[in-house]
Structures are given as structure tokens and as C-alpha cells.
Amino acid sequence: MLPALVRKTWRDDRLALIGWAGGVAAFTAIYTSFYSQFQGAAELKQDALPQGMLDFLGIADMLSPAGYLQATIFSLVGPLLVLMCAITLAARTIARPEEDGGMELMLANPVSRTAFAWQRVGAAGSALTGIAAIPGILLMIIVPWIGMDIPLSNVAAASAGLVALVWSFAGVAFLVGAATGKRASVLAITGGLAVATYMANAIGGMLDGWHWVRWLSPFHYFIGTDPLHTGWHPPELLTLVLLGAVTTIAGVIVFDRRDIGV
Amino acid sequence: MPGRKADDDVGMTSDIALLTEDLTKFYGQRRGIEGLSLEVRAGEVVGFLGPNGAGKTTTIRLLLDFLRPTRGHASVLGLDPRSDKAALHRQIGYLPGELVFPGRDKAEDLLRFFAAARGGVAWSQVTELAERLDLDLSRSVRTMSKGNKQKVGLVQAFMHRPAVLVLDEPTSGLDPLMQQEFLAMVRDASGAGQTIFMSSHVLAEVQQVADRVAIVRDGQLVAVERVESLGKRAVRAVEIHFDDPVDPAEFSVLPGVSDVVVSGPVLKCTVDGRIDPLIKAAARHEVVDMLSAEPDLEETFLSFYYHGEGAGDASRAGA
The missing domain is CATH 3.30.70 (Alpha-Beta Plaits)
Incomplete structure (x- = not known):
């Protein structure tokens, strides 16, 4: 049986989890289902936006199925949605209960500090993984169903990248919460980092001499390899997973060493 | 105690439920508690008294390993609050001074979580305590009055019959009738060999059940006395x-x-x-x-x- 604290964490977060899962599922389903109606209008939209804007938004073309999925699900709104979910859920593991005081009674149970942190991040992380996997799972059904001409393996690669991206930022958010115990810090630092690295990836792709900044951006490892056209890129995905793992481990270590609720 | 000298070392560790030596905590420049040395024997009821801000909660949170000492150390049941936290907390019942429950559960679900987290607690012990305190377990803890929340807090602290009870302002929010019931619970626990360390800023309630009182002022221990001699x-x-x-x-x-x-x-x-x-x-x-x-x-x-x-x-x- 799973630890009581893991079950408790899921139970306390259940409304948020259902809300985020529903939102992400609806977003994916609605956008993808519009594909066939959208085809006629796509040309117009493609022409309406200057090439620089398309590049900034990470949109190569909106006419091909891969381009359409990239533009709708994987470039801006999709990652934005799941990252918001990741950051708020990660803030709930330690920072929020520490601030509102509810953590004391959870910590007063017979678990070590590290076990507490692992169970909290494990519960939130598994829920988060489930939510981040929703677009991929739905696309596996919708893409063949509406007859989009794109290899499912490529869709799976991009979807796996989305999950890995979420892990990396969730790890950072958890680390900030574990270190500071402040929800505002988690939201501000991780949110700021997400915006900054998104810009770095976008601008790095556009400006000559600035290509290197993309290497600093998790978004580059997620979508910079163009998985919808080129398929799997394990080293890039592994980089994101590693970032998530390292920050999570660091968070557990820091949490074990500091005062709580000061 | 006569006849104790021979096995002093063994006797000390097994007989002392709670020990602090030069326990000190500073929050940056601000003093929480300084140089606190205190012994509480197993089965004893000790009242920990002092005005607000004297360092009572800081001391308790050091014992529970929420805070780490700046200097000195504490041990509970001979165990280290930090390295033996998991084993130790199985034997501690804790009531926080600022009672906030995690989540929005009904009292019953919340207490079932505590029971499971502590490795299983006979449910009859929970219902017994709830009946004793006249607590309705079907209500959501979020919507409860301060007094009822305090009762839930007491139930979770006592439910697993811990060897040591660390209670921070246990009677706050309870009406006089329930305060008396609480004191009876403390007497029963003490009778069963449990050690009780409870903070308060009201001496009258402590006086009724405590064997000794420890008084802190401005972060320092100013007196430890038996309740009778305090009367003298x-x-x-x-x-x-x-x-x-x-x-x-x-x-x-x-x-x-x-x-x-x-x-x-x-x-x-x-x-x-x-x-x-x-x-x-x-x-x-x-x-x-x-x-x-x-x-x-x-x-x-x-x-x-x-x-x-x-x-x-x-x-x-x-x-």
C-alpha cells in the first residue's frame, strides 16, 4: 500500500488535479479537432503573420499536420498550461503547507524529513506526469481518427518532450519551495525562469550570434529539435529529465537541513 | 532516589523522557531560547510556563525537529530529534500552538490519515477520545469553531497513546467544561505512565495536573519548581x-x-x-x-x- 502521506497529498489536491486535467484535455481535444476546418483558413493566417513573428512563436508552418500541432499544442499555449499546473502543484508540496501551517501536523508523523519530502514530491510529480501526458495520449487517439498525416512516433516524441519539460520546471519549482518555504518565491522565480528561458529559445533562434543562448533554455531541448518532423532525440530529453532529477534531489537535501516554518 | 546510584547511566537514559542541555536557538539576531537545560522524567507532568514570546513554542519546535538548535542539544526518550525523527515521532503526541490542519477533510478522514501515518491506530481509541471531548467527527475541520478544532488536535495527539505528549497551549479555545475534561485526560495519561510536557501562559490549569513547572522569561529558564513548593x-x-x-x-x-x-x-x-x-x-x-x-x-x-x-x-x- 502507498504511504498515507502520498494518498493524503492526492486527496487534498484532487480538485486542482481534476481541474487541470480537464483543462488540458479540453484544450488538446478542441484544438486538434479543429484541424480539418482550419485547413482552409490556415493559408490566410500564415500570410497574415510576418515570418519573424512566426519564428518567435515557434511556428514553422501551419499548413502541414506537424506544423499545425506545433503551432497549437506544442509551441506556446500547451507548454504554458502544463507549466502553470506544474508550478502550482510543486508549490503545494512544501511551500504552501509550510506557509499556512498545515505542514506541522503532517511532519509530526513518523517519517524522516527526507521521506516526507520524497513522498510529497512523489505524489505531486506522479499526478503532474499524468496531466502532462494527457495531450500525448489524446493525440494518439485523435490524430489517426481525424486522419492527420503525421507519424505517431513523432507525436509521441514531442509529447514525451512535454512531459520532460514539465519535470524539469517542476524540479526547479520544488527546489525553490523546499529551500525557501515561500509560495510567492516559487511562483515568481520559476515563472520568471520559464518566461526568460522561453524568450531565450525564441530570440536565440532569430538573432545571429545569439544561437548559443538557446542551449541554456529547457524549451530548446523540448522543441528545438523539431520532434514532430524529426522524431526522437534521447539526449535532449535526457537533459530535461536530468535537470528535473538534480533539482528535486537538491530540494530534498536542502529541506532536510533547514528550519521549518520560521 | 535511593538505590539508583549504581546504575546511574542506564537509569538516566531510561528514566528521563525529555532532556535539553544548553539548548539555544537564535533566529538571526533575535533570541528564541538560550541555554535551556531541563530534565523531565518518564511519567511526569511538567507545565512549561511563560508569557507570550518567552520561547515556549521555540523550545517545543526544537524538540519536534522543526527547528535545529544554534547551540546545545535536546533528546527525547534518549533519541535524537533529528537523526531518529521517524522512530521518535511514533512515540510522540504533538499538539501545535497554531493549529492548522492539512486539507479540507472531515474530522474522521483526517484522523484516519493520522492513524494510517502512524502505522495503524485502533479506531476505538479515536472514537473514545471523540466521545470524551464531545466531538462530532462527521464535520469538516475547516468549518469547525476554534474549540472544536482544538478537540480534533487533542484527539490526534492522544490517539496513538504516545510515550510522550508535547502540547503547546492545549486548552486554548476550550470551554471550562472541556478544559476540565482535558485535565482529566492528562491525569489518565500520566497514570498510564505517559510523560506530558505542556506549555501554557495560564498557571491555574497547569497547577491542577502538573508535578513541576518550568518557567521561562525572555528566552531563559528562570525557575523549575514542584507545584507544591511554588505554593509555599x-x-x-x-x-x-x-x-x-x-x-x-x-x-x-x-x-x-x-x-x-x-x-x-x-x-x-x-x-x-x-x-x-x-x-x-x-x-x-x-x-x-x-x-x-x-x-x-x-x-x-x-x-x-x-x-x-x-x-x-x-x-x-x-x-
């Missing part, structure tokens, strides 16, 4: 009615006598410690009536932190 040195209010008006100066110089107010033939004062000097002085006059209230521990207690270290006769006389 207690401050009492005395009122003496004389036949004729008396001179207040005659009484205010007496050792232990202070707050002398004379209005005509009526003398009112407080006496700290022995009442004899006052009696001898009064006997030089014609005494019509004399009233002396039961020693008020509350006042004794207050004298500790309003009148300097130890609140001995000297400082009282000078006050």
Missing part, C-alpha cells in the same frame, strides 16, 4: 483591619511585604514568602479582622517575570 513561596494578598489608623511606613519596610495601601484603619498588602513578619508587626496593634486569600499562583507566576530574576524577597521589597 506563593504571593498572597492580605487585608488587615485595625482598631485605629496605622502608618503604612511601619509595614512597607517588612521583608516580603509590598504594595502596601493603608486607608484609615485598613491595611492591604501582598506578602511574598513567610507571613510571619507581617503578623508580628500587626500584633503590636489591635487587630479586628484579618483576611488572607488562598496563595494565588497566578500572581506568583507573574512576579517571576515582572520583578526580575527569581522574584526573591529582595526584588519584591524593592518593587
Whole structure:
């Protein structure tokens, strides 16, 4: 049986989890289902936006199925949605209960500090993984169903990248919460980092001499390899997973060493 | 204790439930508690008293490993609060001073979580406690009044029959009837060999159940006394009615006598410690009536932190 604290964490977060899962599922389903109606209008939209804007938004073309999925699900709104979910859920593991005081009674149970942190991040992380996997799972059904001409393996690669991206930022958010115990810090630092690295990836792709900044951006490892056209890129995905793992481990270590609720 | 000397080392660790040595915690420059050395024996009920901000909660949170000491150390049941946290917390019942429950569960679901997290607690022990405190378990803890929340807090602290109960302001929010029930619970727990360490800023409640009280002021331990001896040195209010008006100066110089107010033939004062000097002085006059209230521990207690270290006769006389 799973630890009581893991079950408790899921139970306390259940409304948020259902809300985020529903939102992400609806977003994916609605956008993808519009594909066939959208085809006629796509040309117009493609022409309406200057090439620089398309590049900034990470949109190569909106006419091909891969381009359409990239533009709708994987470039801006999709990652934005799941990252918001990741950051708020990660803030709930330690920072929020520490601030509102509810953590004391959870910590007063017979678990070590590290076990507490692992169970909290494990519960939130598994829920988060489930939510981040929703677009991929739905696309596996919708893409063949509406007859989009794109290899499912490529869709799976991009979807796996989305999950890995979420892990990396969730790890950072958890680390900030574990270190500071402040929800505002988690939201501000991780949110700021997400915006900054998104810009770095976008601008790095556009400006000559600035290509290197993309290497600093998790978004580059997620979508910079163009998985919808080129398929799997394990080293890039592994980089994101590693970032998530390292920050999570660091968070557990820091949490074990500091005062709580000061 | 006679016959204990031979096995001092073994006896010390097994007999002492709670030990702090030079326990010190600073929050940056701000002092939480400094140099606290205290022993609580197994099965003892100790009241931990002091005004708000004296360092009671800091001490308790150090014992629970929420805080790490700046200096010194604490041990509970011979175990280290940090390295043995998991094993130790199985045997500790803790009631926080600022009671906030995680989540929005019904009281029953929340208590089932605590039961599971502590490796299984017979549910009858929970319902017994809930009945005793007249607590409705089907209500959501978020919507409960402060008093009912406090009852849930008490149930979770007592439910697994821990060897040590660490209770921070346990009676806050309880009505007088429930306060009495709580004190009965403490007596029962003590009777069953459980150790109770409870903080309070109200001496009256501690006085009823505690064996000893430890008093902190400004982050420092100022006294540890048995409750009975606290009574002996207690401050009492005395009122003496004389036949004729008396001179207040005659009484205010007496050792232990202070707050002398004379209005005509009526003398009112407080006496700290022995009442004899006052009696001898009064006997030089014609005494019509004399009233002396039961020693008020509350006042004794207050004298500790309003009148300097130890609140001995000297400082009282000078006050």
C-alpha cells in the first residue's frame, strides 16, 4: 500500500488535479479537432503573420499536420498550461503547507524529513506526469481518427518532450519551495525562469550570434529539435529529465537541513 | 532516589523522557531560547510556563525537529530529534500552538490519515477520545469553531497513546467544561505512565495536573519548581483591619511585604514568602479582622517575570 502521506497529498489536491486535467484535455481535444476546418483558413493566417513573428512563436508552418500541432499544442499555449499546473502543484508540496501551517501536523508523523519530502514530491510529480501526458495520449487517439498525416512516433516524441519539460520546471519549482518555504518565491522565480528561458529559445533562434543562448533554455531541448518532423532525440530529453532529477534531489537535501516554518 | 546510584547511566537514559542541555536557538539576531537545560522524567507532568514570546513554542519546535538548535542539544526518550525523527515521532503526541490542519477533510478522514501515518491506530481509541471531548467527527475541520478544532488536535495527539505528549497551549479555545475534561485526560495519561510536557501562559490549569513547572522569561529558564513548593513561596494578598489608623511606613519596610495601601484603619498588602513578619508587626496593634486569600499562583507566576530574576524577597521589597 502507498504511504498515507502520498494518498493524503492526492486527496487534498484532487480538485486542482481534476481541474487541470480537464483543462488540458479540453484544450488538446478542441484544438486538434479543429484541424480539418482550419485547413482552409490556415493559408490566410500564415500570410497574415510576418515570418519573424512566426519564428518567435515557434511556428514553422501551419499548413502541414506537424506544423499545425506545433503551432497549437506544442509551441506556446500547451507548454504554458502544463507549466502553470506544474508550478502550482510543486508549490503545494512544501511551500504552501509550510506557509499556512498545515505542514506541522503532517511532519509530526513518523517519517524522516527526507521521506516526507520524497513522498510529497512523489505524489505531486506522479499526478503532474499524468496531466502532462494527457495531450500525448489524446493525440494518439485523435490524430489517426481525424486522419492527420503525421507519424505517431513523432507525436509521441514531442509529447514525451512535454512531459520532460514539465519535470524539469517542476524540479526547479520544488527546489525553490523546499529551500525557501515561500509560495510567492516559487511562483515568481520559476515563472520568471520559464518566461526568460522561453524568450531565450525564441530570440536565440532569430538573432545571429545569439544561437548559443538557446542551449541554456529547457524549451530548446523540448522543441528545438523539431520532434514532430524529426522524431526522437534521447539526449535532449535526457537533459530535461536530468535537470528535473538534480533539482528535486537538491530540494530534498536542502529541506532536510533547514528550519521549518520560521 | 535511593538505590539508583549504581546504575546511574542506564537509569538516566531510561528514566528521563525529555532532556535539553544548553539548548539555544537564535533566529538571526533575535533570541528564541538560550541555554535551556531541563530534565523531565518518564511519567511526569511538567507545565512549561511563560508569557507570550518567552520561547515556549521555540523550545517545543526544537524538540519536534522543526527547528535545529544554534547551540546545545535536546533528546527525547534518549533519541535524537533529528537523526531518529521517524522512530521518535511514533512515540510522540504533538499538539501545535497554531493549529492548522492539512486539507479540507472531515474530522474522521483526517484522523484516519493520522492513524494510517502512524502505522495503524485502533479506531476505538479515536472514537473514545471523540466521545470524551464531545466531538462530532462527521464535520469538516475547516468549518469547525476554534474549540472544536482544538478537540480534533487533542484527539490526534492522544490517539496513538504516545510515550510522550508535547502540547503547546492545549486548552486554548476550550470551554471550562472541556478544559476540565482535558485535565482529566492528562491525569489518565500520566497514570498510564505517559510523560506530558505542556506549555501554557495560564498557571491555574497547569497547577491542577502538573508535578513541576518550568518557567521561562525572555528566552531563559528562570525557575523549575514542584507545584507544591511554588505554593509555599506563593504571593498572597492580605487585608488587615485595625482598631485605629496605622502608618503604612511601619509595614512597607517588612521583608516580603509590598504594595502596601493603608486607608484609615485598613491595611492591604501582598506578602511574598513567610507571613510571619507581617503578623508580628500587626500584633503590636489591635487587630479586628484579618483576611488572607488562598496563595494565588497566578500572581506568583507573574512576579517571576515582572520583578526580575527569581522574584526573591529582595526584588519584591524593592518593587
